[in-house]
Every structure is written in C-alpha cells, then in structure tokens.
Amino acid sequence: MQEKLNLSKALLSFLKERAGEKFTARQIAEWVFATYPDECQAKKASSKFITDDAGLVQQLVAEISSQRPALQRRxxxxxxxxxxxxxxYYSEKSDSAEVAAAEAGQAEAPAADAAAGKLGEHALYPMLSQYLWEEFRVFSKRIDEKKSSNKRGPNGNRWLYPDVVGMEDLGAEWHQEVRDCVNQYSDKRTRLWSFEAKLLINRSNARECFFQAVSNSSWANFGYLVAAEIEGQDTLKELRMLFAAHGIGLIKLDTENPVDSQVLIPARERDEIDWDMANRLATENKDFLGFVKLVKQFYQTGEARAADWDLPTAAV
Structure with a gap:
C-alpha cells in the first residue's frame, strides 16, 4: 500500500535542513513534488478535482498555506x-536575536559587509530611492546622521533624523501657466516625505522601529517605516494598530527587484509641514539643510535637477 504524503512533516524536514534560508510556499511545494513523486501521484489519483501535475502543485501550495497557523503554534x-x-524558514533564534544578527556590525562596517556579500542597511537606501522614483516620482535624498552636531549630548538627537527624505512635485504634469500661478498664489506645490529604513522588523522590535519613525518623521507630509524583511504573523497586525493612532505607513522593500516593493500600509497625509521641527533638523544636520535648500531652489525655479538628488542612473 502506497504511503500517504505527510506534508507537514516534509515541510518541517525541508526547512530544518536549510535553517535560516527562506522559501515561498510554491518553492516548497515544487520540492515536495520532486522529492516524493509516488506519494504525490497517489494524492492526485485519490482526488476528484486534481487532474494534472500543475494542479497538484497548486494544491500543495494551498495546503502549506492553510496548515501554517497550526504548525507555527506547535x-x-x-x-x-x-x-x-x-x-x-526555520530558526531557533529568538526574535530579538534575529534582529541583533541582522544589524550586527552594520553601523561600524557597511563596506566590509558589502564586500562579503552581506546585505547592510546602507544598501537599502539606493534601492529605496529607486522605488520611490519609479513608483511615485519622488525626488529622494539620504540623510547621514554622522553629519550632525553633538551639542545636546550623546542622546540629545536620538531618533531625530530619518534615513531618507523626499520631495514630490505635485505639478509635474501641469501646464506651465498653472505651475506659475500656483507658485505665485499657493505653497502647495510639493509634498515632503520621510523614511526610516530597517533590515528586519519582527515582534521584538516592531514598536521601537515604529516610534522611531514617528519621532523622526513628524515634520513631513508623509512618514514611512521601510523594511527589507518583515517577520512574524503578528507583526503587521501590530503595525496596523499603531498606524491607526499615528499615521506612519509601511513599505516592504524588495531587495532583489526594488521596483516590485510594496506599500503595505499607506501613510496618512499631514496637511502642513512642521517647520519648527524642520528647522531643528536643518540646524543640527548638514544633509537635511541641503535638502531644505533643494526644496527652496525648486520653489524659486519651478524645476528639480535630477543630478542634485539620489535618483537611479537612468533618471539623471
């Protein structure tokens, strides 16, 4: 008698042997199909609805997804x-240990990590800039907190600066006469954006990361938390609850193909810029002051020069 396919056992065995590596349900299903051919064919033969191998793989994908909550509890x-x-993926590390491992050494040696093929937080910034330009036509600029003054002591500027800021030209498609009119009679020609980037967000650091974004994005029209990886079934639920109170959005950054990144939680727009807070950032940080100068230049000339911003090479 043909042994019945034990999908949950196969799933756990596959992931445990490849601890730390991440796979989609379809990748796992295709491995199961290739590794257990007899059991899979028997499963197909016993079903009234599965008529071919493609349908069988799709059924395995659906079953992996449906079994996930119960398996994670066990x-x-x-x-x-x-x-x-x-x-x-399979990992015996705690959530906090995974965050520590992801961030270890990033602040001290981003170049060394890049040489070793390890993705560092600094590598996220150009990816984010590419996505912002391709998806929203937002002109972005990196803010380096190391270029800040330290007048207020070691923690005086903690959580003050975003990683990336952006400017959206609301009149890019307007007729020139309309742009000139708005420049004369209104200040609503741009929206300013603020972004806090993280390698990994899970249940252990979700609230800390979120409130860091709240703190350093309070001046902007739009504030976003950006993550290369978001782990844990309750993490998004927690971030959505926090969004309801504070309006900070969430972007899942696709590090393999940045233009396929996703806005998982759209930020709530603030109608006005907090210029007092913007002044604090500009006073303390040369990069932010440079950003303000670029926004001012845009209002004076009506044009944004691509070469002044952190845009993809093709856009410059």
Missing amino acids: YPELKTTEGRPRKY
Missing part, C-alpha cells in the same frame, strides 16, 4: 515573513 521554530509573497 513548532515556534517555523517562522514566516510578512508581505507578498510570504516566505517560510
């Missing part, structure tokens, strides 16, 4: 990322 080492597509 096996806390089975973890998943959030966003599309969800990825599965």
Whole structure:
C-alpha cells in the first residue's frame, strides 16, 4: 500500500535542513513534488478535482498555506515573513536575536559587509530611492546622521533624523501657466516625505522601529517605516494598530527587484509641514539643510535637477 504524503512533516524536514534560508510556499511545494513523486501521484489519483501535475502543485501550495497557523503554534521554530509573497524558514533564534544578527556590525562596517556579500542597511537606501522614483516620482535624498552636531549630548538627537527624505512635485504634469500661478498664489506645490529604513522588523522590535519613525518623521507630509524583511504573523497586525493612532505607513522593500516593493500600509497625509521641527533638523544636520535648500531652489525655479538628488542612473 502506497504511503500517504505527510506534508507537514516534509515541510518541517525541508526547512530544518536549510535553517535560516527562506522559501515561498510554491518553492516548497515544487520540492515536495520532486522529492516524493509516488506519494504525490497517489494524492492526485485519490482526488476528484486534481487532474494534472500543475494542479497538484497548486494544491500543495494551498495546503502549506492553510496548515501554517497550526504548525507555527506547535513548532515556534517555523517562522514566516510578512508581505507578498510570504516566505517560510526555520530558526531557533529568538526574535530579538534575529534582529541583533541582522544589524550586527552594520553601523561600524557597511563596506566590509558589502564586500562579503552581506546585505547592510546602507544598501537599502539606493534601492529605496529607486522605488520611490519609479513608483511615485519622488525626488529622494539620504540623510547621514554622522553629519550632525553633538551639542545636546550623546542622546540629545536620538531618533531625530530619518534615513531618507523626499520631495514630490505635485505639478509635474501641469501646464506651465498653472505651475506659475500656483507658485505665485499657493505653497502647495510639493509634498515632503520621510523614511526610516530597517533590515528586519519582527515582534521584538516592531514598536521601537515604529516610534522611531514617528519621532523622526513628524515634520513631513508623509512618514514611512521601510523594511527589507518583515517577520512574524503578528507583526503587521501590530503595525496596523499603531498606524491607526499615528499615521506612519509601511513599505516592504524588495531587495532583489526594488521596483516590485510594496506599500503595505499607506501613510496618512499631514496637511502642513512642521517647520519648527524642520528647522531643528536643518540646524543640527548638514544633509537635511541641503535638502531644505533643494526644496527652496525648486520653489524659486519651478524645476528639480535630477543630478542634485539620489535618483537611479537612468533618471539623471
């Protein structure tokens, strides 16, 4: 008698042997199909609805997804990322240990990490800039907190600066006469954006990361938390609850193809710029002051020079 396919056992075995590596449900299903051919064919033969191998793989994908919540309750080492597509992986590290491992050494040696093929937080910034330009036509600029004064002591400027800022030209498609009119009679020609980027957000650091974004984005029209990885089934739920109170959005950054990044939670727009806070940032940080000068230049000339901003090479 043909042994019945034990999908949950196969799933756990596959991930445990490849601890730390992340796979989609389809990748796992295709491995199951290739590794257990007899059991899979028996499963297809016993079904009234599965008529071909493609249908069988799709059924395996659906079953992996449906079994996930129960499996994660039984096996806390089975973890998943959030966003599309969800990825599965096996790890015995705590959530806080995973964050520490992801961030270890990034501030001190981003160049060394890049040489070793390890993705560092600094590598996220040009990816984010590419996505912002391609998706929203936002002109972005990196803010380096190391260029800040330290007049207020070691923690005086903690959580003050975003990683990336942006300017959106609301009149890019307007007739020249309309742009000139708005420049004369209104200040609503731009929207200013603020972004806090993280390598990894999970349940252990979700609130800290969110409130860091709240703190350093309070001056802008739009504030976003950006993450290369979002892990844990409750992480998005927590961030959505916090959004309801504070309006900070969430972007899942696709590091393999930045233009496929996703806005998982759209930010709530603030009608007015907090110029007092913008003044604080400009006074303390040369990069932010440079950003303000570029916005001022845009209002004076009506044009934004691509070469002044952190845009993809093709846009310059």
